[in-house]
Amino acid sequence: MLPEYDVVVVGAGHAGCEAASAAARLGSKVLLVTMNMNTIAQMSCNPAMGGVAKGQIVREIDAMGGLSGIVTDETMIQFRMLNTSKGAAMWSPRAQSDRMRFAENWRMKLEAQPNIDFWQDNVVGLLLTGEAVRGVKTSLGVEISAKTVVITAGTFLNGIIHIGEKQLGGGRAAEKASVGMTEQLRSLGLTADRMKTGTPPRVDGRSLDYSRMEEQQGDAAPGKFSYTATKPLAEQRSCWITYTNETAHDILREGFEKSPMFQGRIQGRGPRYCPSIEDKITRFADKDRHQIFVEPEGWNTCEMYVNGFSSSLPEEVQLRALQQLAGFENARMFRPGYAIEYDYFPPTQLHPSLESRAVKGLYLAGQINGTTGYEEAACQGLMAGLNAHRAVQHQEAVVLQRNDAYIGVLIDDLVHKGTDEPYRMFTSRAEHRLLLRQDNADERLTPIAHRLGLADDARLAALEHKQAETKHLLKWLHQESITPAEANPYLVSAGSATLNQSCKVEVLIRRPQVTLHALQNAVEKVGEELQKFASESIAQAEIQLKYGSYLEKEAATVERVELMENRRLKDRLDYGAIKALSHEAREKLLRVQPETLGQASRIMGVSPADIAILLIHLERAAPLAQS
Numbered sequence: 286m287l288p289e290y291d292v293v294v295v296g297a298g299h300a301g302c303e304a305a306s307a308a309a310r311l312g313s314k315v316l317l318v319t320m321n322m323n324t325i326a327q328m329s330c331n332p333a334m335g336g337v338a339k340g341q342i343v344r345e346i347d348a349m350g351g352l353s354g355i356v357t358d359e360t361m362i363q364f365r366m367l368n369t370s371k372g373a374a375m376w377s378p379r380a381q382s383d384r385m386r387f388a389e390n391w392r393m394k395l396e397a398q399p400n401i402d403f404w405q406d407n408v409v410g411l412l413l414t415g416e417a418v419r420g421v422k423t424s425l426g427v428e429i430s431a432k433t434v435v436i437t438a439g440t441f442l443n444g445i446i447h448i449g450e451k452q453l454g455g456g457r458a459a460e461k462a463s464v465g466m467t468e469q470l471r472s473l474g475l476t477a478d479r480m481k482t483g484t485p486p487r488v489d490g491r492s493l494d495y496s497r498m499e500e501q502q503g504d505a506a507p508g509k510f511s512y513t514a515t516k517p518l519a520e521q522r523s524c525w526i527t528y529t530n531e532t533a534h535d536i537l538r539e540g541f542e543k544s545p546m547f548q549g550r551i552q553g554r555g556p557r558y559c560p561s562i563e564d565k566i567t568r569f570a571d572k573d574r575h576q577i578f579v580e581p582e583g584w585n586t587c588e589m590y591v592n593g594f595s596s597s598l599p600e601e602v603q604l605r606a607l608q609q610l611a612g613f614e615n616a617r618m619f620r621p622g623y624a625i626e627y628d629y630f631p632p633t634q635l636h637p638s639l640e641s642r643a644v645k646g647l648y649l650a651g652q653i654n655g656t657t658g659y660e661e662a663a664c665q666g667l668m669a670g671l672n673a674h675r676a677v678q679h680q681e682a683v684v685l686q687r688n689d690a691y692i693g694v695l696i697d698d699l700v701h702k703g704t705d706e707p708y709r710m711f712t713s714r715a716e717h718r719l720l721l722r723q724d725n726a727d728e729r730l731t732p733i734a735h736r737l738g739l740a741d742d743a744r745l746a747a748l749e750h751k752q753a754e755t756k757h758l759l760k761w762l763h764q765e766s767i768t769p770a771e772a773n774p775y776l777v778s779a780g781s782a783t784l785n786q787s788c789k790v791e792v793l794i795r796r797p798q799v800t801l802h803a804l805q806n807a808v809e810k811v812g813e814e815l816q817k818f819a820s821e822s823i824a825q826a827e828i829q830l831k832y833g834s835y836l837e838k839e840a841a842t843v844e845r846v847e848l849m850e851n852r853r854l855k856d857r858l859d860y861g862a863i864k865a866l867s868h869e870a871r872e873k874l875l876r877v878q879p880e881t882l883g884q885a886s887r888i889m890g891v892s893p894a895d896i897a898i899l900l901i902h903l904e905r906a907a908p909l910a911q912s
């Protein structure tokens with residue numbers, strides 16, 4: 286009934302949407318099979334994109350030609366750049382999106398791609414020829430032929446929802462679980478395990494008293510995620526802040542006897558950095574209050590997301606505790622919070638291309654690989670879609686390195702170290718985070734994406750324009766002088782030493798207290814000149830001046846590390862015969878078969894001593910100059 290496809294993508298969450306879109310843009314004939322076409326690109330939890338390290342990932346997806354950044358820009362209701370008091374490497378964009386528009390926008394973008402077909406159904410297993418995939422079969426009994434399959438089933442595999450003592454089968458509230466797939470993949474030799482996550486209640490915004498909360502507005506000059514010509518927000522919606530208190534904590538504690546977590550009904554491990562409210566009041570028992578962000582779910586809905594109050598206690602306990610919070614005295618609940626347990630496949634079973642080691646042509650991406658978060662899922666989807674397409678074309682897989690992108694860090698961590706708790710990205714996971722900034726994702730990745738065919742000519746042209754502008758501006762800042770009369774009033778207000786004689790503008794910009802933005806407003810001639818440049822070029826010039834020497838040092842470190850990192854290991858050594866290796870290292874190396882020495886060094890259980898032994902054996906096999 287259906288034709289043969291190059292790539293079948295199972296699941297239309299964040300990973301599935303990026304996977305289908307990437308493969309289709311490259312020219313593959315794609316089928317997107319999903320259980321419910323009304324929930325394409327559904328934000329299961331908070332309708333927010335970005336945040337610390339996650340914002341960098343969205344910028345990277347965009348620089349690679351992906352769509353998550355554009356969809357976010359077109360549907361956001363508030364934008365904030367986080368961590369601006371810290372160095373540029375820590376700046377992280379975050380947006381609150383309109384949940385319904387986000388999903389609709391993604392669907393429209395997918396429907397606009399002629400290479401994508403859609404099929405609403407539940408995939409229950411793979412079709413195989415030997416150890417290679419040849420398609421999928423569905424609960425309607427349809428068999429669909431495909432050269433490659435990308436599974437992005439999120440939290441749906443054998444999902445169980447917990448609210449107090451109630452347990453319901455489901456992949457998300459009001460959606461069915463996916464049953465059958467785990468069992469088949471297990472029979473093919475893959476191992477699966479359980480994880481859990483949770484979500485807070487949603488409340489009726491009309492029942493809240495905002496005068497009793499703190500207002501949190503968006504940035505005065507909102508930024509955006511995409512390097513394309515999407516428009517920044519002209520208008521924004523505010524979020525609100527309130528706090529829990531002792532009375533609320535007492536009510537929550539009363540519910541502990543019905544808690545699925547504390548009574549041992551939930552076995553899977555949850556996200557350490559996104560704990561439930563019951564977890565927080567237990568782990569931080571000395572804190573008498575916790576901050577709660579009250580966030581609108583869209584432009585035209587009164588539904589509010591209660592960020593920080595994730596819970597799986599009985600719904601009446603959740604409501605009674607919520608009603609103790611300032612502004613929530615008369616709160617009405619639309620949906621209770623809940624926890625969900627689901628199957629995931631430990632990602633060490635994957636190649637760095639995200640292809641399964643056990644089944645040729647099968648790719649896994651997103652939460653199914655043990656991650657948490659839309660951004661983490663979306664970037665894996667993009668890479669899996671890209672590599673599935675390349676496999677169909679008999680081209681080599683593309684693997685981003687740890688010094689290319691957070692995406693490289695994430696996939697490298699997953700496939701080499703694995704994870705036994707939901708993996709979310711942090712800046713601390715990236716050893717070269719100074720280079721992996723949100724402002725330069727286009728420089729790092731768009732040339733690569735353009736070569737691969739993922740990013741179009743317009744994207745490359747936009748990057749080249751930005752680079753030319755930055756160069757031009759740096760030249761002006763290098764040549765132009767500023768007099769004490771021009772600079773001193775501003776320097777006094779900025780708490781920076783005044784000038785006795787004229788100096789070059791670039792010298793002033795290197796001072797930590799001085800910013801180009803402030804100088805632009807304070808000194809007429811700087812203001813006049815900067816008007817000619819886009820804000821992204823101005824930011825780039827400033828970063829290069831302020832952090833130039835650190836960036837050069839970091840680049841030199843990357844070069845040194847790369848020498849070791851890129852020494853090829855695969856098929857060069859017989860680990861079983863190297864007796865000096867620890868038993869654990871030998872076993873892991875045999876199982877993972879790392880491509881390079883760098884990858885071997887990140888396998889859990891392979892120690893620096895084991896790496897030194899491998900180096901000696903590599904030198905014997907092929908000295909550095911030849912490898």
Ligand code: FAD
Nearest residue numbers: 296297298299300320329330408439441463651652658662
């Ligand atoms: P999903 O977005 O889950 O999408 C999976 C898709 O696959 C769905 O469209 C589904 O219909 C489809 N599907 C599944 N099985 C099949 C099948 N057999 N056949 C056809 N289609 C199938 N992330 C955070 O960053 N912070 C949070 O606080 C947070 N809380 C969460 C709370 C809850 C309750 C849930 C469910 C998720 C939460 N997440 C949170 C995680 C975030 O939602 C996911 O990381 C992200 O959505 C994963 O994207 P994905 O594409 O991998 O899967």
